[in-house]
Amino acid sequence: MALVTCKECGGTVSxxxxxxxxxxxxxxxxxxxxxxxxxxxxxxxxxxxxxxxMNSNPEKTQARRAYEMCQDSLASADRSRNGAASFVAxxxxxxxxxxxxxxxxxx
Numbered sequence: 001m002a003l004v005t006c007k008e009c010g011g012t013v014s015x016x017x018x019x020x021x022x023x024x025x026x027x028x029x030x031x032x033x034x035x036x037x038x039x040x041x042x043x044x045x046x047x048x049x050x051x052x053x054m055n056s057n058p059e060k061t062q063a064r065r066a067y068e069m070c071q072d073s074l075a076s077a078d079r080s081r082n083g084a085a086s087f088v089a090x091x092x093x094x095x096x097x098x099x100x101x102x103x104x105x106x107x
Contacts, residue, residue, distance in 0.1 A: 060103055065106040067095045 002015045011022040071090040
């Protein structure tokens with residue numbers, strides 16, 4: 001416990017007192033709840049973003065996108081070409097198998 005000076009009247013006040021005994025002015029500042037209301041969500045968002053950045057694998061993302069492009073090519077109008085459709089389908093299946101064996105999940 002220490003003694004502090006009242007900003008209003010200049011009297012001495014205990015650091016544990018909430019009001020000055022001489023003039024009644026509040027000595028202890030009120031808790032600022034807005035810091036908690038804004039600070040906690042911002043901190044949680046930053047934490048989630050940091051964890052997400054640590055878990056990202058650019059190679060896996062690139063392989064998944066390549067597989068998706070292959071599937072899109074297979075579904076497009078290029079299917080009308082007989083030989084190309086079977087080649088693209090075989091290539092897409094090979095990409096899916098390689099992805100599943102390397103990462104343990106389907107793309």
